[in-house]
Amino acid sequence: MSSPDSPPPQSEASHEGAPTATAAKPTAEQVIAGLRATSEGGEDLVQLLTPEGERVQHPDFDIDVSAEDLRGLYRDMVLIRRADREANALQRQGQLGIWVPLLGQEAAQIGAGRAMRPQDMAFPSYREHGVAWCCGVDPTELLGIFRGTDHGSWDPRETNFHLYTIVIGNQCLNAAGYAMGQRFDGKVGDSDGEATIVFFGDGATSQGDVHEGMVWAAVYDAPLVFYCQNNQWAISEPLERQTRVPLYQRARGYGFPGIRVDGNDVLACLAVTRWALDECRTGNGPVLIEAFTYRMDAHTTSDDPTRYRLADELEAWKLKDPIERVRVHLVREGMADQGFFDAIQAEANELAVRFRDYCVNMPNPGLERIFEKVYAEESPQVAAQRDQFFAYHASFADGGDH
Amino acid sequence: MSSPDSPPPQSEASHEGAPTATAAKPTAEQVIAGLRATSEGGEDLVQLLTPEGERVQHPDFDIDVSAEDLRGLYRDMVLIRRADREANALQRQGQLGIWVPLLGQEAAQIGAGRAMRPQDMAFPSYREHGVAWCCGVDPTELLGIFRGTDHGSWDPRETNFHLYTIVIGNQCLNAAGYAMGQRFDGKVGDSDGEATIVFFGDGATSQGDVHEGMVWAAVYDAPLVFYCQNNQWAISEPLERQTRVPLYQRARGYGFPGIRVDGNDVLACLAVTRWALDECRTGNGPVLIEAFTYRMDAHTTSDDPTRYRLADELEAWKLKDPIERVRVHLVREGMADQGFFDAIQAEANELAVRFRDYCVNMPNPGLERIFEKVYAEESPQVAAQRDQFFAYHASFADGGDH
Amino acid sequence: MAAPTINRRNAGSADEQPATQTITLAKGLNAGLRAAMERDPKVIVMGEDVGKLGGVFRITDGLQKDFGEQRVLDTPLAESGIIGTAIGLALRGFRPVCEIQFDGFVFPGFDQIVSQLAKMHYRSQGKLKVPVVVRVPYGGGIGAVEHHSESPESYFAHTAGLKVVSCANAVDAYWMIQQAIASDDPIMFFEPKRRYWEKAELDPTAEPEPLFTSRVVRPGSTATLVTYGPMVKTTLEAAIAAEDDGHSLEVIDLRSLSPMDLGPVFESVRRTGHLVLVSEAAPESSLTAEVAARVQQECFYSLEAPVLRVTGFDTPYPPSKCEEEFLPDLDRILDAVDRSLAY
Amino acid sequence: MAAPTINRRNAGSADEQPATQTITLAKGLNAGLRAAMERDPKVIVMGEDVGKLGGVFRITDGLQKDFGEQRVLDTPLAESGIIGTAIGLALRGFRPVCEIQFDGFVFPGFDQIVSQLAKMHYRSQGKLKVPVVVRVPYGGGIGAVEHHSESPESYFAHTAGLKVVSCANAVDAYWMIQQAIASDDPIMFFEPKRRYWEKAELDPTAEPEPLFTSRVVRPGSTATLVTYGPMVKTTLEAAIAAEDDGHSLEVIDLRSLSPMDLGPVFESVRRTGHLVLVSEAAPESSLTAEVAARVQQECFYSLEAPVLRVTGFDTPYPPSKCEEEFLPDLDRILDAVDRSLAY
Numbered sequence A, B: 001m002s003s004p005d006s007p008p009p010q011s012e013a014s015h016e017g018a019p020t021a022t023a024a025k026p027t028a029e030q031v032i033a034g035l036r037a038t039s040e041g042g043e044d045l046v047q048l049l050t051p052e053g054e055r056v057q058h059p060d061f062d063i064d065v066s067a068e069d070l071r072g073l074y075r076d077m078v079l080i081r082r083a084d085r086e087a088n089a090l091q092r093q094g095q096l097g098i099w100v101p102l103l104g105q106e107a108a109q110i111g112a113g114r115a116m117r118p119q120d121m122a123f124p125s126y127r128e129h130g131v132a133w134c135c136g137v138d139p140t141e142l143l144g145i146f147r148g149t150d151h152g153s154w155d156p157r158e159t160n161f162h163l164y165t166i167v168i169g170n171q172c173l174n175a176a177g178y179a180m181g182q183r184f185d186g187k188v189g190d191s192d193g194e195a196t197i198v199f200f201g202d203g204a205t206s207q208g209d210v211h212e213g214m215v216w217a218a219v220y221d222a223p224l225v226f227y228c229q230n231n232q233w234a235i236s237e238p239l240e241r242q243t244r245v246p247l248y249q250r251a252r253g254y255g256f257p258g259i260r261v262d263g264n265d266v267l268a269c270l271a272v273t274r275w276a277l278d279e280c281r282t283g284n285g286p287v288l289i290e291a292f293t294y295r296m297d298a299h300t301t302s303d304d305p306t307r308y309r310l311a312d313e314l315e316a317w318k319l320k321d322p323i324e325r326v327r328v329h330l331v332r333e334g335m336a337d338q339g340f341f342d343a344i345q346a347e348a349n350e351l352a353v354r355f356r357d358y359c360v361n362m363p364n365p366g367l368e369r370i371f372e373k374v375y376a377e378e379s380p381q382v383a384a385q386r387d388q389f390f391a392y393h394a395s396f397a398d399g400g401d402h
Numbered sequence C, D: 001m002a003a004p005t006i007n008r009r010n011a012g013s014a015d016e017q018p019a020t021q022t023i024t025l026a027k028g029l030n031a032g033l034r035a036a037m038e039r040d041p042k043v044i045v046m047g048e049d050v051g052k053l054g055g056v057f058r059i060t061d062g063l064q065k066d067f068g069e070q071r072v073l074d075t076p077l078a079e080s081g082i083i084g085t086a087i088g089l090a091l092r093g094f095r096p097v098c099e100i101q102f103d104g105f106v107f108p109g110f111d112q113i114v115s116q117l118a119k120m121h122y123r124s125q126g127k128l129k130v131p132v133v134v135r136v137p138y139g140g141g142i143g144a145v146e147h148h149s150e151s152p153e154s155y156f157a158h159t160a161g162l163k164v165v166s167c168a169n170a171v172d173a174y175w176m177i178q179q180a181i182a183s184d185d186p187i188m189f190f191e192p193k194r195r196y197w198e199k200a201e202l203d204p205t206a207e208p209e210p211l212f213t214s215r216v217v218r219p220g221s222t223a224t225l226v227t228y229g230p231m232v233k234t235t236l237e238a239a240i241a242a243e244d245d246g247h248s249l250e251v252i253d254l255r256s257l258s259p260m261d262l263g264p265v266f267e268s269v270r271r272t273g274h275l276v277l278v279s280e281a282a283p284e285s286s287l288t289a290e291v292a293a294r295v296q297q298e299c300f301y302s303l304e305a306p307v308l309r310v311t312g313f314d315t316p317y318p319p320s321k322c323e324e325e326f327l328p329d330l331d332r333i334l335d336a337v338d339r340s341l342a343y
């Protein structure tokens, strides 16, 4: 865990010494009712790289990854974790109002993001900084949301990365509609086809919109990958507040495949997502993927996980760190030397500096931002309110004396 | 079909000679994607009485039914069908604004309704006249809804039959909450426990609320039977607009049993529902039942099914009529003689007369109905509006001259 | 059938034979939808039973037959799904027209409307347009069961980011639906279902008025009546009846419920000094309250009496046998006019 | 901890030592919930993260520990589910208090609120009571991301069958939540989240005012200011500042947003002749419009100027760096007072 190229994952989230809450335990009945294997992911878990960095084979989902690819995945994960930690620190220093950490979910996101082809479209929730990275959204573009200067400044049309969706589950329907459109546009049916991937959490699976998204996608054979990052927690609620059975099994009720993948294994996430997107682009969608992972930090910087989960749960998951296993693998297989790790480390440092620099220098939006772009065709009512408000403001400049 | 004791089921719904629409056909892809067995119910269909009236055994869901029980079920079905046809006729004659026929779903409803024990609670949709009957709600109490005099005049607390719910899916959550309450009250856990059953259609399964109801019921081990009457149509939309796979399979995704039963077989519906309610009352809920049946009439009296479905579909289902097979069975097994059938017929006639009589003599609600019982504790605002309106009305009586 | 005429118009030879046609409001909508679909292949229609059945009110009658199942979608039965996927389709470049079967069933879709549809343009600072039209048959007077007679328009008028319109006659129906579809903003399109079968003369070669404008539908000088949707007909009847009492009532059809075009209302009130608002909806915190609030502000010195409202009551919609009393009628409107004039 | 005192009060020995306590609004709610739960075993609390975490604002802090998992339910993550099952529990005899985590997340539950919660009593003609309280932390000013600063109260005020209240201080918080829970009607309970940490002196032995009443929180004679929830504090500050200009401003806290208790408002306006309404919400078709509409009707001859509104704008809630400008502040309120007085 002390590899120099990936910052210690618990720097912000360490709770040693803090009072620990009682671990959330399912009731006996719930266990009997079918809650299985949530601590290990179960038999069905697709894994290609063990926590110890050992490459293992899988009968259905294997891939060829070159050393260069692997180094790239490593680099992606280290850089986005660095940005994530920097953002967390910026929040602590008052530069951001809030931050939503991805710590621990780097493999789940980079694996999925790197499985996308340029023609594919992503609909994120609010934690998908790693997917944003893969879609070419610079991490600085995420900052406005959390600093309160905008609601996301990237262009979803240029990046194929939709804006963050905060209302849990909403994006699953929007993504289903988009994927239907890909089909209606005749872009589905061969290996160059288009596909869409939508991201949501374990908690989100309870929302009606996620269900309806699955109904629509199934009925319209939409090229849509439902990518559920099961990080075991919805804020303070453990998985068993949402379901009795593993989430990937949800797909059975709709008649499309559901696959559980080791969400801390970037290779497995890449392989399974690539397969799923290919299924979709060739016309065999939808597909559900449950990436079995862990939220290693707080829900957001406003959250205090010591109130609801035990520190030893975190310790157990640290052993499955998504970055560390790739580093070990690269070293063991001789795919990377110290020079590589140093270079990545330097790049991460640069990114952190640029990121921080950008953040602290972000201009506040002007007054006019309140009234801008409410509509495509301006509303006279909003315009009148704006003009009045501007006039009122001008009266101060003119020496108004309240 | 010409047995004198069960009125010909198509008296109102006959479309012979009417122009037929093209039969709704799933696309090839949809078939491939998994739409199976919807015309016959598939291998998994639980059946105890064949359309030909032959009693067959089932390894898991068999029951002992006495001749008297069987005659009772027959009587229930004949009587409620008669009330249903009478209501349809009353609508045609302008006595009701609309009617929602149950024609064809008698077995599904009487089987389920008769499986209930006095301590059980039912949450209907809007077509469950047969379940109402079993709960002791007189058919006349249904009329107000369709005549526009009230929104249901029975007392749900006395009958354990909730008011009709028109917004598709809503009742699934209300039922889940009620069933949670049964559990919280300590009424679940032994063979004398309580259970709840909620009714909804095939179309309803797409609604978010139905999903959330299943999530809640599973997570809280609620003693709730989800009873889906799959009558193949949601107004004009055939089942394949809602799902690729048989609906009973939906339960798999939530980790509770899903069973498909021949919804035109009153014995099978009784057996499976009794089992399911017992599972729930003893603490093993929830359970999903898909009663595979057919809407033999229009969606409502306002609907014109000739626009969207072929007459031969209806003809095929007539052969599986839920009442006829019981009649044949009773006769063949010597469980009922002509005297019995005559008596039931006479009872049906009496019911129809009383029903009609009640309907045509229903008083209109007074003005005050508009303002009554909006709140448990009266709102001064509503009271003021009422007083003003009454004063305005009185001004006419006093010779106001608009 | 309006279709041939609309085709002719599309072909640019409108001035050949500008024959007017007598059509119902329902037919006006149907013809307008057809024209929009012919004009732009990205226009699609989606909702429950809009395909073979043509919708429970037959507004989409014949469209699936002529435009295919990919442009007229019988969707699964869930309103959040309808709105939510329409948004996704709009992001993909389509122009979806969603049908909500009845007013009372718009609520399962409320979250997608308020949280996504209304906010997407603002959130993205104009990068993302969601030109979705949500058609809602609304209002009472048809003897229906619960949830089929509601007037939810104020919820949407209160929602920034949406535009809300309502047509009151066949001619407006024909034009307004086309204008709504052509707009790049999300639009809630309220259709007065009890007026679906009312007829009017349509001249498909005429130039329609802009969508977001109100209109004086009957000039007058004694008092001003402002209304919209299903109540326009009732209010006009009241104005005609009032002639006998020597009252010349000006009637204004708001047409656009958000933003409201109140210029003509202010102008009228400044002339008449009396204003009565008519709407089926429960009055509390509604759009008639908004009109009253704005008029008292803009026409403070012109008003000779308070703005009065003739509306449904602050109760749920009653059983339909009571609806005649619940809904504003000619007598209640004239009673309010009398009270205003006598103030 | 307020609990012991409340226990004492419950034990009927309130007059022993009527010590007042300084508590925050958040603590007032927490203590009120606790008192209600102690008083009636049928009272249950349900929502997202209300258990171990005590809610994201800690309003339910400690309740699960003391009352158990069956009375404080960490529910699955879905608001329709929360409201819908609460209704079922209420039908079973429970008195559920639902927490909606933030204002912007009430919309997935909107359908159950409008179609079932609001209408059940009327539908059943009083046979079915649904004493559900839906707690909604609302309003802006906390520097939050989208959907966390909204003011959706007008949607509910427009919904017949619901009652809607909002507390503005710790003392009201303590009493009003208990009164809401004791009421047999469904109540939307709006909590001004930016004021959670404001303190006040609570005397738990005092007799609270009835729930559905407004209150003059500062008497005055020059003009009347009417507000509620988070804006009460701001408005009081404005009134204090106006003293320097020699203006004596009367401030009324509506407390009950539906039904509104406007008697004290009418009385005040009849004295002052000037009325300014203050609210964070978008004004269009909102409850401030309703107040304006009612006041111009009831106080027509008393008003010396139009009723003015100081509110948020008819835009979605802006990025939080703009919220100081979006939200009414002291200057904007006094500017409106000046405009009213100068009219």
Ligand SMILES: Cc1ncc(C[n+]2csc(CCOP(=O)(O)OP(=O)(O)O)c2C)c(N)n1
Pocket: A127, A166, A167, A168, A200, A201, A202, A203, A204, A205, A231, A233, A234, A235, A295, A299, D048, D077, D079, D101, D105, D108
């Ligand atoms: C409709 C809605 N309700 C509540 C919230 C508040 N909320 C934000 S995140 C969250 C938990 C989400 O958990 P999960 O889906 O597992 O995603 P994760 O945050 O773990 O990535 C909640 C309840 C919300 N954003 N939207």
Ligand SMILES: Cc1ncc(C[n+]2csc(CCOP(=O)(O)OP(=O)(O)O)c2C)c(N)n1
Pocket: B127, B166, B167, B168, B200, B201, B202, B203, B204, B205, B231, B233, B234, B235, B295, B299, C048, C077, C079, C101, C105, C108
């Ligand atoms: C939320 C909602 N949307 C639309 C409707 C209109 N509607 C009434 S019944 C119906 C079809 C229901 O089909 P299904 O669930 O299969 O039940 P069935 O009528 O066949 O018994 C529709 C769309 C409604 N009542 N509620």
Ligand SMILES: [Mg+2]
Pocket: A201, A202, A203, A229, A230, A231, A232, A233, A234, A235
């Ligand atoms: Mg999670």
Ligand SMILES: [Mg+2]
Pocket: B201, B202, B203, B229, B230, B231, B232, B233, B234, B235
């Ligand atoms: Mg059906």
